[in-house]
Amino acid sequence: xxxxxxxxxxxxxxxxxxxxxxxxxxxxxxxxxxxxxxxxxxxxxxxxxxxxxxxxxxxxxxxxxxxxxxxxxxxxxxxxxxxxxxxxxxxxxxxxxxxxxxxxxxxxxxxxxxxxxxxxxxxxxxxxxxxxxxxxxxxxxxxxxxxxxxxxxxxxxxxxxxxxxxxxxxxxxxxxxxxxxxxxxxxxxxxxxxxxxxxxxxxxxxxxxx
Numbered sequence: 613x614x615x616x617x618x619x620x621x622x623x624x625x626x627x628x629x630x631x632x633x634x635x636x637x638x639x640x641x642x643x644x645x646x647x648x649x650x651x652x653x654x655x656x657x658x659x660x661x662x663x664x665x666x667x668x669x670x671x672x673x674x675x676x677x678x679x680x681x682x683x684x685x686x687x688x689x690x691x692x693x694x695x696x697x698x699x700x701x702x703x704x705x706x707x708x709x710x711x712x713x714x715x716x717x718x719x720x721x722x723x724x725x726x727x728x729x730x731x732x733x734x735x736x737x738x739x740x741x742x743x744x745x746x747x748x749x750x751x752x753x754x755x756x757x758x759x760x761x762x763x764x765x766x767x768x769x770x771x772x773x774x775x776x777x778x779x780x781x782x783x784x785x786x787x788x789x790x791x792x793x794x795x796x797x798x799x800x801x802x803x804x805x806x807x808x809x810x811x812x813x814x815x816x817x818x819x820x821x822x
Contacts, residue, residue, distance in 0.1 A: 640698035641707060642696035642697065642707035642708050643697070643707070645696070646695070646696055647665060647666060647694070647695060648665075648694060648695075649664060649665050649694075649695050649706070650691070650692055650716070650812075651663050651674075651687045651692075651693065651717075652664050652689065652772075653689055653763070654686060654687050654688075654689070656676070656685060656686040659675065659676035659677075660673065660676060661687075662674060663693060663695065670704075672695075672705060673705045674693075674705075674706045675706070678705075678706045679709055682711070684712050688714060689718050690717040691713060692712075692715075693709055693710075693713070694710040695707075695708065696708040696710065716812075718783070718812070753808055754806035754807060754808050755808075756805070756807075757775050757776075757777065757782065757804075757805045757814075758776045758777075758802070758804055759775040759776055759782060759802075759805055760773065760800060760802060760803070761799055761800060762774045764784065764796065764797035766795075766796045769785065769786035770783065770784060770786060771784050773805055775805075780813050780814055782807055782814045782815065782816050783810060783812070783813065783814065784797070784805070784815070785815070785816070788818055788819060789819070791818050792818045792820060794819070797821070801821050802822060803819050804819060806818045
């Protein structure tokens, strides 16, 4: 019998080899009611990820076994799952996936070249950012927040920043980097973020590093 897996890594897409995999997840018995959850991230190659429960009780580990039993081999960040939760060897874990709604997934928008604005308020004419097909945010409504880069995937064009003050992670799209004259972010980088409320929660309108 194999030894228990190491602690789960909630910091972003996993980097430790050998953990998870579609066939290695322990059987977990559902012990709670059905509830909705939003996918934070899922790595199909490693076979696991995390979801955030809609009741605000925190993140829960999702193994590929539970997902495959519902007829899916992967899910996108932002997708809504109907799940039942059980107790795994390292804490709460998705025991059963009842349904998957990919219509709520965070869209992966193509990065299109265009003029970049320096800093938070740059650009000729004093504002009006347009980049990557996303609507220009209203910076007059933005709140300045300090935070640490949780993870950023330059290929997919988005990632998340954890605010120093706590609370929900801040979604950051590639277009916000373009507006700020940045090309990418590194995990663990300190940032100052201009945050607006997007459709699914806090979103970076612009940011600086350091």
